Amino acid sequence: MHKGRVEAFSDGVIAIIITIMVLELRAPHEPTIAALWPLAPVFGSYVLSFIYVGIYWNNHHHMFQLVRRVNGAVLWANLHLLFWLSLVPFVTNWMGENHLESAPAAIYGFVLLMCAVAYLILARTLERCEGANSALAAAIGNDRKGKISILIYLAGMALAFVGPWFGIACYVLVALIWLVPDRRIERNLAAHHAAGDQSE
Amino acid sequence: MHKGRVEAFSDGVIAIIITIMVLELRAPHEPTIAALWPLAPVFGSYVLSFIYVGIYWNNHHHMFQLVRRVNGAVLWANLHLLFWLSLVPFVTNWMGENHLESAPAAIYGFVLLMCAVAYLILARTLERCEGANSALAAAIGNDRKGKISILIYLAGMALAFVGPWFGIACYVLVALIWLVPDRRIERNLAAHHAAGDQSE
């Protein structure tokens, strides 16, 4: 099976997720700059979620560069990731509307955690489909960054009950870790192309 | 006519259908975990519908792998399927909001039934376009799974009036039947490629 439509469908779903979040940013009734202030928490949540969904799209894009074929298991692992990503607008809105209280901040972290777990499952499923000696398997390696992220999300969820800002600080930290694009795959992709050129 | 744009348009519509359902999952006003409980039926309906739309996308993807060309009849059979799929968010929302009453559960089954009928019509239209000896016709065969699903949907619609959970159990059963990817087509695709390789 070709990977083209899986990429196209994922692009479509992620494009919608990243865009519909802005629908929750409702225009204030007063035509004054001051009327924008109460929107700050909703706007802040939107920015954080936009960056997170952007990170997932970037990493999805990087990972699928090394994929040569997909099977039924990959389709479902991919839909599973899209399911958790589709809940991001919901938790973003809940966290933003409540001016950053503990429970919404913890649940926001839970959805991020499940996205990370779903991404790990997708990576493993692709690895099984491509083979242990594939360029993809070499590029993913032991996935230290993914595992550390999961630990920080868990810490963030617990800390959200101490104070919501502690939780959010954890989520911002993970975003910063990932904002750097995945050099492993870019390096591997370059090495792979070089090897391919030599063997031709 | 090439199949590329039909696939792209279907991917777009299905991506939107699967994503806008989450807009009905409105953030509660209370910032407590307990405030999420009343959302359970809406969330459950969302999960079931997400799986159903995912199944349709997967099967659509599988089926179009074997398609080589499309004609005007295929375009309309495909739009007919997308029409019934587009009603899934509406019935999902109605069923979820009413904490699973009989009428919404039966109408939910009716929309699933019409999706299944529309999928059957699309398969037959593609078969006519491809020819009776095509790889697609061989892969679809007599489509036992599709016909059994229709019977279970009809049973589910009737049982929903006995108790809504009986109806929903039927719909979950059909989803489970289809969650297994369509081996017929994967097998056929493999056989087809093997045959193509030999003839080259």
Place this chain on the structure above:
Amino acid sequence: MHKGRVEAFSDGVIAIIITIMVLELRAPHEPTIAALWPLAPVFGSYVLSFIYVGIYWNNHHHMFQLVRRVNGAVLWANLHLLFWLSLVPFVTNWMGENHLESAPAAIYGFVLLMCAVAYLILARTLERCEGANSALAAAIGNDRKGKISILIYLAGMALAFVGPWFGIACYVLVALIWLVPDRRIERNLAAHHAAGDQSE
């Protein structure tokens, strides 16, 4: 300039237009079959608009099959068509919510009229870009169907003030005229391919 991204962008916009209309089909609060009846006009408007947007997508798809390159003028003629199509959800909703009154029915016709005019402009712009001797110019010809549609829309808008149903009957008539796929282009495409095969 390649036509690929123009097709992809148009597919995206049309997919969203055809799907967001269903958001106006709000789930009734009562969990009874009877509670669906008041939705009949909204549902009917939705079905008519779905068919119309489907027709535009099909014809757009057919027309772009014969296009080899696009220029800046084509991009804007295409955006102009998408603009009028984007107003279809608005007029569909207005017509449906008001149980088919005169003014909404006439304005619905006006938007359909402007879509038809925009489609004509797009066809002429593509023709100028492709050249008078192109396969596209031959396929479009004098576009009798397009011109007749415009006359019927004008009649429908006037008749909507006599009685909304007269107007709607006109719009249904145009939809029926177009539901038959554009044989001119399919014939021409076949002829074109045959000619291309001979010249190779």
Place this chain on the structure above:
Amino acid sequence: MHKGRVEAFSDGVIAIIITIMVLELRAPHEPTIAALWPLAPVFGSYVLSFIYVGIYWNNHHHMFQLVRRVNGAVLWANLHLLFWLSLVPFVTNWMGENHLESAPAAIYGFVLLMCAVAYLILARTLERCEGANSALAAAIGNDRKGKISILIYLAGMALAFVGPWFGIACYVLVALIWLVPDRRIERNLAAHHAAGDQSE
């Protein structure tokens, strides 16, 4: 890295942005032509924003024609542009709902300004990725049009506090400057293809 998915994702997000704005154009409750008048400012804002998003799509399309590869920095520069574009529906709605008051008109200009800045950053990032001697670098040149636009936006934001219409006049002026497709790139693309043909 190939540019295909970046284009597809951008097309998806821009298609959604341009289309969801129409959701704010709510059908009036009265079924009379007169009931459409109060929608005039919302409609006018919609038309202006539709043209702006259309201009960005066209220019994005033109610019990526000359791009041969992308890297991580390009992905983020592109997401940064999409972020500011995603705020266009919000400011469009705010400006339209308030019948063109000073603060919303100024904030509308601010979002347009940030889109222009983000576009400049994207162009520079692509230039760095392609190299100073690339066709893209030659086509962008010193980007006079982009810099003049930024000055007019700043003037528009200040003038909006004198009278909202002065600000809007500035934004309309910039739209008119850009409505002419970017001849530099079309010319360069033609020259590039000609050069490519000669060297083959």
